[in-house]
Amino acid sequence: MKRRRDEAAEMEIVWQTPANPPERGDYIFRNGKRYVRPYHFEFISHVKNRWAGKTIVDLFTEEFKGRPYDYYVDAVESGRIQVDGEMVPVSYIVQSSQKISHFVHSVASVPVHPCGQYRKNTVVGILQAEHDLAPLFPIHRLDRLVSGLLILARSASKADSFRQQIESGMVQKQYIAKVTGVFPDNEQVVNVNVNYNAQEGRSRVEVGNCDGNTPSKGKSACTKFTRISTNGTHSIVLCRPITGRTHQIRVHLQYTGHPIANDMLYLSEFSVDRSTKGMSADRAAANSGPSLLSSSPKSCVDEHCNDNSAVDFRIDPLCTNCPNLAPKGYEADQEGLWLHCVRYSGPDWVYECPHPEWAMLE
Numbered sequence: 001m002k003r004r005r006d007e008a009a010e011m012e013i014v015w016q017t018p019a020n021p022p023e024r025g026d027y028i029f030r031n032g033k034r035y036v037r038p039y040h041f042e043f044i045s046h047v048k049n050r051w052a053g054k055t056i057v058d059l060f061t062e063e064f065k066g067r068p069y070d071y072y073v074d075a076v077e078s079g080r081i082q083v084d085g086e087m088v089p090v091s092y093i094v095q096s097s098q099k100i101s102h103f104v105h106s107v108a109s110v111p112v113h114p115c116g117q118y119r120k121n122t123v124v125g126i127l128q129a130e131h132d133l134a135p136l137f138p139i140h141r142l143d144r145l146v147s148g149l150l151i152l153a154r155s156a157s158k159a160d161s162f163r164q165q166i167e168s169g170m171v172q173k174q175y176i177a178k179v180t181g182v183f184p185d186n187e188q189v190v191n192v193n194v195n196y197n198a199q200e201g202r203s204r205v206e207v208g209n210c211d212g213n214t215p216s217k218g219k220s221a222c223t224k225f226t227r228i229s230t231n232g233t234h235s236i237v238l239c240r241p242i243t244g245r246t247h248q249i250r251v252h253l254q255y256t257g258h259p260i261a262n263d264m265l266y267l268s269e270f271s272v273d274r275s276t277k278g279m280s281a282d283r284a285a286a287n288s289g290p291s292l293l294s295s296s297p298k299s300c301v302d303e304h305c306n307d308n309s310a311v312d313f314r315i316d317p318l319c320t321n322c323p324n325l326a327p328k329g330y331e332a333d334q335e336g337l338w339l340h341c342v343r344y345s346g347p348d349w350v351y352e353c354p355h356p357e358w359a360m361l362e
Helices: 002-010 056-063 069-077 123-131 156-167 246-257 281-288
Strands: 027-030 033-035 040-046 082-083 099-105 172-180 186-191 195-198 203-204 223-231 235-239 339-345 351-352
Touching: 027 123, 040 281, 056 082, 056 099, 069 082, 123 246, 156 172, 172 246, 195 246, 223 246, 235 246
Parallel strands: none
Antiparallel strands: 027 033, 040 099, 082 099, 172 235, 172 339, 186 223, 195 203, 223 235, 339 351
């Protein structure tokens, strides 16, 4: 472990905080794909009453379980974890309300807005860096691997107006999916509860017994499905979620017997425990089944997408994510789900986007 601390001490690190906005130089491009340069970010917290009296290492080990004990020992000894802006020994006892800083080497993905470890490689961050669009206020989000329409407001008041309409049930959402088999030609309404298991990273439908003695678990959920077309092997289905539960469309399509045709998480009847795989459930499921690598053309058409593949990624010897920060760990050609948001409509407005290529059945 000493070698890793020595290497970390030799690194020239510039710590970033929420005050550092995304910039165009934060991104590089390889083969038409956008990547974020790995960077270091300061996460700040204040000691809660229930944390007081614990050692700094025990606090992080017990409260932030995403990293092993040895990492937190190294992080404290190297100054990656500080109390009130000062380095402390691993035996340091924290007191209520003290400021704790954790300097983290951030990883890559593309959430809609800054959250967790994701501060630059977000939809909002990229639009700010590449097109000087700020501030932006997301109206809704898309699940990982889902493509399609994403609505962003230019003002907080407009965002609130949209959200109020969504929460009051005044907004209709439409998706299309490519599913297995010949979907029934009449409308299918799935009105069964959805129970999300955070450890497995997937949802299940829950149906109570007919005698009413065993109530169903999970949250109420309803989705309406209408077949658009079929070629005898696959079907294109219009999906209209009435509620918005985690993986609702995916698990409701599985319930009909026609799961999304490239959704390895719900094509399989067996759960994939992401806590033991050390990866997201979607990726674990994909790794356990047929390849979902895309053969689609380069995805980047922006005038700023000049290939600068000669730029290398910097590996931080203390980072627990860095094995996945090297280019080979990105799985950049991983194909998105055949699930696409095509339309949002409200009382006096409609937003639509084109259908993807996979929606055209041969």
